Amino acid sequence: MRQPFADGGAAEVQRLVILWEQHSSQKFSPRYGMQPSNAVQIWAFAHHAAKLSRAVLTLHEAGHDLEAMPLIRQTLELAMNAAWLLISDDGGAALSAVDTKNRRVMFTEVTNLSLADLSAVRDALDAEEARNEQTVTKTRSFQERCSAVSGGAQIYAMWRSLSLYSHATSSVADVYVQSAPEDEGNPYGIKLRLRGGWGQGETWIQVQALMLLLAQIAADDAQRENPSRSKLNAARRRLGVDWKIRRADAK
Template identity: 25%
Template sequence: MTSEAEVPSADESIAVLHRLLGIWHARDGGAGIPLLDGTPMPGIAIHVQVEHIAELTASVIELIRSNIYLSTAPLIRLSLECAVNAVWWASDPTGVRASVHEAARQSRHLASAMARLRPDAPADTASIDRILSANADFVKTEARVFERRCRAIPDGQRLYTYYRILSEASHGGVPLLNEYSRQVPATTSNPEGVELVQRPHYDHLEFALGTQVISFALALAAWDSVLPSHPDEAELYELADSIGLGGMLRRATGRAATA
């Protein structure tokens, strides 16, 4: 998974996820939003990404506890998206306004599509247009293209590769056949030698859970990096070092030079 550590077992990753949840929830209700680029918006956006990853992590753990494995893939993929957002915005707070513009652009397309479905009830797009206009000077390709967003942060190309692996089990289509079937000896009645599998284990489960650890740790480190006091820094990096992720976290959050 990384050049610094082997892929951990599922149990090892879940244990670390519980520790990360503990770090995050120890500060419940005590979030002070910092001003970045003169506005609280980037801090709010970063905090929301970490909070969502915490919710997704709890869901992943519950699925595993219920012996449901393949359904974790889209949740972990979403966590990775949130983590990349958090790290990118922490390093470039103006990226939040670029992301706001992109979200409004997508909303404008949705409004147009809905108007075609319901021409008798046209959408009010004035507020969307105001958002587009207010953020027009902050357009960035990274906000529109996830791969570019990954490349904008250290080790990001590796994260994009993880994203593509998780994508195979996050969309409907042919790739799911590999998870829901297995090869058996061919017979006259089954010349393809394929047997269907219910409640598959998920071939990449250990990798996926390891990626959830990386995503949660990256997002938490990004949040800590924008706070004046860095309250979680020591505990977070101690944990990251113990699982071989310290270098990645420090590079992603600009701490490598001070480590």
């Protein structure tokens, strides 16, 4: 039996990007009964995941795997949100409501700091947010969205790991530090290095492939005729997963 990722993670990312660009993204017909807001965002998230994957491949080929971590993290977010939208009746409206809240907070801060007068826009968002509170029942944190999808808790744990290297943290600083003999000129016993000691590139490029696959599965499942089903099933077999997007509480 063929081992998963026998050709390496980058080759699998490349295959999935080509599948999306040449076939999956060309026509999108939402399945009957799906909320338009859900369908639009699922397609957009899968499309952006493919575009991010192009950027991740470029960084990987240049040996900049650590620098790709924030892009892999965002791809994971896109894939999980797409999966959640597939199983949530009003998920599209819920994500829009989260965005409205965040924009209102940003406009309020800009106005309060006198950087610009955005009070009129803020007031309009206040009204929109009030409407959202009456109509949207499933506005959830990213962790809650992950937990609602079968297998999502494990993927959220990967997101936490990616987050360590996607912000200005000591984890990033540690990559550029190595132990050195303590002496009068080096009382701290450390040495800084220009090129980080990062040997996890293949692991995370494989995660990129898996998250791109998940995003494309969500986009295919959201369509009436599942146009990429056979090719995505082949990708499942190559990558050693048997993913079916369903609710975590499904029996």
